[in-house]
Amino acid sequence: MAKSAECGVVPQAKATVEMKRELERMVNAIVEEEDYTVEATDHAMGILWALKDLKLKAVMKPQELLGLDNFCFSAVPPPPPPEFRCPISGELMKDPVILASGQTYDETFIQKWLKDGHQTCPTTDHVLPHTLLTPNHLVKKIISKWSKEKTSEMSSAEMEGDEEYVEDANLQQFTTLLERLSSSSVSDQKEAVKETRVLSNRSPSFRARFQDAIPRLFDTVLLERANSFIDLREDLVATILNLSVHDSNRKLVGETPSAIHFLIETLRSERIETRSNAAAALLVLSTLDSNKHIIGKSGAIKPLIDLIEEGHPLTVKDAAAAILSLCTVVENRVWAVTLGAVTVLTKKVMDDILIDEMLDILAILCSYQKAVEELGELGAVSCLLDILRKNVSELNKEKCVAILHTMCFSDRTKLREILAVESACETLSNVAQTGTSRARRKANGILERLN
Structure with a gap:
C-alpha cells in the first residue's frame, strides 16, 4: 500500500484481506477436489495461523508486539534485539517489509530470496499466495528510535x-x-x-x-x-x-x-x-x-x-485489490466488465505488470460472457499460453489454465486457436502432468475437448 504515515494499520489490514482471499480459494479447492494434496491443507492451515498471529498483534501495544516491555538501554550500546534483525541475514533491518505470510524481513534480502525463484516463506516454509512486499513502517520507526537512543537510558515510562x-x-x-x-x-x-x-x-x-x-x-x-x-x-x-x-x-x-x-x-x-x-x-x-x-x-x-x-506504483496495487474484493459480488463484475476492466487488465498482463493481481481479477470476470468475448478479441489466448511456458508460479499457471478453460467452454472457436499452439508446443500437456491439482484438472478438460 505504500502509505507514508499509517504505520501499523494499513499493512496488517491489507495482509489480512490478502490472506483471507487466499484462504477462501484454498478451502474451496480442498472441498471441491477429491484428490486435494497435503500441501494444500498445510497451506490453508498456515494462513489460519498467520491470521491468528495478526489478530493477536492487533490488540497488543507496539512495545508488546516487539517484546520490548522490559527492554532498556545501558551505557554500553547493546546488540540489536532479535525482533529488529532480519531472519535471513541476522542483521539490523534497514527497510523492513511484510511478506504475504505476515513475517517481516529486510527488503534487500527477501527480494533476493524471491528473485532466486523461491515461492515460499523463509521462516514458515509455506507457499506464498503472492510476492507483494508491504513496508512495515511501525517496525522501521521503532528501529530508528532504538538506533538514535541506544546509548541513552530509557525508562519504562518513556517506552x-x-x-x-x-x-x-x-x-x-x-x-x-x-x-x-x-x-x-x-x-x-x-x-x-x-x-x-x-x-x-x-x-x-x-x-x-x-x-x-x-x-x-x-x-x-x-x-x-x-x-x-x-x-x-x-x-x-x-x-x-x-x-x-x-x-x-x-x-x-x-x-x-x-x-x-x-x-x-x-x-x-x-x-x-x-x-x-x-x-x-x-x-x-x-x-x-x-x-x-x-x-x-x-x-x-x-x-x-x-x-x-x-499504473502508478503507489496506487495500482490497492486499486487492483479493491476491485478484486468488490468483484466477489456478481453485480460488481458486470459493472467492471461494462466499464472496460477487461481491456485494462489484459494489457497489464501483456506488459508483465502485476500479473498475479490482474489474473486474479480476470479469473473472476471471465465468468461473464462479455468478458470472454473481449479476452478473445484482445488476443488473450496466445498471451495466456505464453505465460504457461514461462518460469512463473504454479498459482499463476493455475489461474491461466482456469481462464482458458472458461473461454473454451464459452466459445468453442477458441479451441482451434489453442489446438494450433498445443500441436507445436504441448503447453497444456505439460501443465496436465506437472501443474497443481486444479491446474491439471482444467488442462485435461481442455485437452479432452481438443481430442
Whole structure:
C-alpha cells in the first residue's frame, strides 16, 4: 500500500484481506477436489495461523508486539534485539517489509530470496499466495528510535509514552477534539483532523471510542473544506482509512453515503498519496460484504479501473485489490466488465505488470460472457499460453489454465486457436502432468475437448 504515515494499520489490514482471499480459494479447492494434496491443507492451515498471529498483534501495544516491555538501554550500546534483525541475514533491518505470510524481513534480502525463484516463506516454509512486499513502517520507526537512543537510558515510562499519551487523549481530551472537528475555524478543524489521524493510527482503543462520533467527520462543512484544502483532504482520507480498520466503524462508514462519495472523488485528487489512501480505504471497507454492494453502486469501480490503467506504483496495487474484493459480488463484475476492466487488465498482463493481481481479477470476470468475448478479441489466448511456458508460479499457471478453460467452454472457436499452439508446443500437456491439482484438472478438460 505504500502509505507514508499509517504505520501499523494499513499493512496488517491489507495482509489480512490478502490472506483471507487466499484462504477462501484454498478451502474451496480442498472441498471441491477429491484428490486435494497435503500441501494444500498445510497451506490453508498456515494462513489460519498467520491470521491468528495478526489478530493477536492487533490488540497488543507496539512495545508488546516487539517484546520490548522490559527492554532498556545501558551505557554500553547493546546488540540489536532479535525482533529488529532480519531472519535471513541476522542483521539490523534497514527497510523492513511484510511478506504475504505476515513475517517481516529486510527488503534487500527477501527480494533476493524471491528473485532466486523461491515461492515460499523463509521462516514458515509455506507457499506464498503472492510476492507483494508491504513496508512495515511501525517496525522501521521503532528501529530508528532504538538506533538514535541506544546509548541513552530509557525508562519504562518513556517506552510507553506514546500509548499513555493516546490513552490520556482518549479519556481527557476526546470531547474537546470532537468540538474542534466542528469548529468554524478552518485552522482549528485542520489541526483537529490531523490529530485524529495520528490517534486513530496509533491506538485501537481510540478507533473503538470514535465509533459514535464518525458522523462528525462527514459534516457538510468539513467535507466542503476538504475539497478546498489539499492537506485537509489528505488527513481526512487517512483518518477514514485508520478508523475503518475497526469492524464496527467499517459498517458505519460504509453506510454513510457522503463518506463513500468523498473517497470516490478523492480517487481523482491531485496528490498520488491521497489517491492511494482512498483506494486503500475502499479496499478495507469492501471486506464487509454489505459494503461491496454500496461501494459498487456508488460508482467506485470506474475510477479504480482508471487508477490501474494509470499504473502508478503507489496506487495500482490497492486499486487492483479493491476491485478484486468488490468483484466477489456478481453485480460488481458486470459493472467492471461494462466499464472496460477487461481491456485494462489484459494489457497489464501483456506488459508483465502485476500479473498475479490482474489474473486474479480476470479469473473472476471471465465468468461473464462479455468478458470472454473481449479476452478473445484482445488476443488473450496466445498471451495466456505464453505465460504457461514461462518460469512463473504454479498459482499463476493455475489461474491461466482456469481462464482458458472458461473461454473454451464459452466459445468453442477458441479451441482451434489453442489446438494450433498445443500441436507445436504441448503447453497444456505439460501443465496436465506437472501443474497443481486444479491446474491439471482444467488442462485435461481442455485437452479432452481438443481430442
